[in-house]
Amino acid sequence: MPVVLRVWSVLTTRVAIVRLMEILFGCIAFSLGIYTEGTNRNLYEIFCKATWGSFFLLTILIFFVEFTQFQTILPVSWKNLPITVASFGGFMNGAAAIIFPLFVIRNMECLTQMNRNHCIAMIAATAFSCLNCLAYGAEVYLIKMKQNEQHGYMASSLGLLKVFEVFASIIIFISVDKEDTGTFKNIHFFWWCIAVYCTCSLWSFTVIVIVIAECTGKCPFPFGRVLAAFSTFSVLLYISAIAYWTNFIDDKLEQKCSTAEDCRWMKVVIAAVMTGLNLIAYTLDCVYSLKKMCLRVETT
Structure with a gap:
């Protein structure tokens, strides 16, 4: 089946703009997290980086599927899947924004043992994780507020x-x-x-x-x-x-x-x-x- 692209005006919808922000924030947070990877990794650090990377990929996938209208041939409920991913993304990125400074930056003692660039990158990763949490929360709100559309159980x-x-x-x-x-x-x-x-x-x-x-x-x-x-x-x-x-x-x-x-x-x-x-x-x-x-x- 050939790829059928939607009208380019779909990129200007509020949900699409929010998803583009999620992709941007997730990419930056994950890149900064990889840049500051330490030698003594703990489970919390793995959780934060896995969160940024996985939801970055999931958001790209959802954005691509909706843009190409592939959701009509997928054996899943599309009125439930995007809001489920967005809800998980909001919770997980919010948790990462709290956990990363408490259990990663604090343990690494970046102010005394790491160079200044690494310290700034870790703080920036935390900030972008917080922004991503807000973006996913905005997507959940926009999906729930959509009129003339039937919402699924997950909404x-x-x-x-x-x-x-x-x-x-x-x-x-x-x-x-x-x-x-x-x-x-x-x-x-x-x-x-x-x-x-x-x-x-x-x-x-x-x-x-x-x-x-x-x-x-x-x-x-x-x-x-x-x-x-x-x-x-x-x-x-x-x-x-x-x-x-x-x-x-x-x-x-x-x-x-x-x-x-x-x-x-x-x-x-x-x-x-x-x-x-x-x-x-x-x-x-x-x-x-x-x-x-x-x-x-x-x-x-």
Whole structure:
């Protein structure tokens, strides 16, 4: 099938302009991140650079597909895919803008050990990551505000909550470490939390894939009821996880952290905070799912 280019005026639409900004900001942030690559890379540095590089490529792909109208032959729901990528891009780039200075620039001590150009490049990468977060947020807003267009599930509050749930789980996974929590007397609860994160994040990611692949109609049970049931189950699981982190922080709160342990303590706090935020997200997910299910029952 030959490539059919759209009218060139499509490049002047607000969504297209925002996507071009995303491509520019992502390219600059990724290039600066690669330029400042250190010898002692940690998981946070890999996360930031992977975020900048992957969403730079994904945005180029989406822009090309819409410009050539290839979305009409792709076996995916195009009313759900772009806003899903934009939502993930906003959350991930926002997290990278916070994580990069806290766990990469700070650990490298660029002011004393690195040359001035590297230090400026790392600060600039953080700034462009923040700009990219704002650009992706603007794309989500523009897509949701489009009139005379049918919006998909991922553009709804439930869809955005699913994206946040997966995003929060990613931040938790790169933050938790057995060595950081190994001094807690009930280490078995730590592995229970890992099982909770894996189960809930896998389910949320599976829902996103099912919606984008337009397979909701193939579910042997009413899809809305399945979502409501599992969101309720996820709330109960996350309550047990937040109880673990509350006990762990209370157990360590009176101990003073040395300079070498500050980074580990910050990672524990991030994991605990993101667990709490994800509990709120799953609770809202549960409330919205039950409300939606009840409205469907009333209408029938």
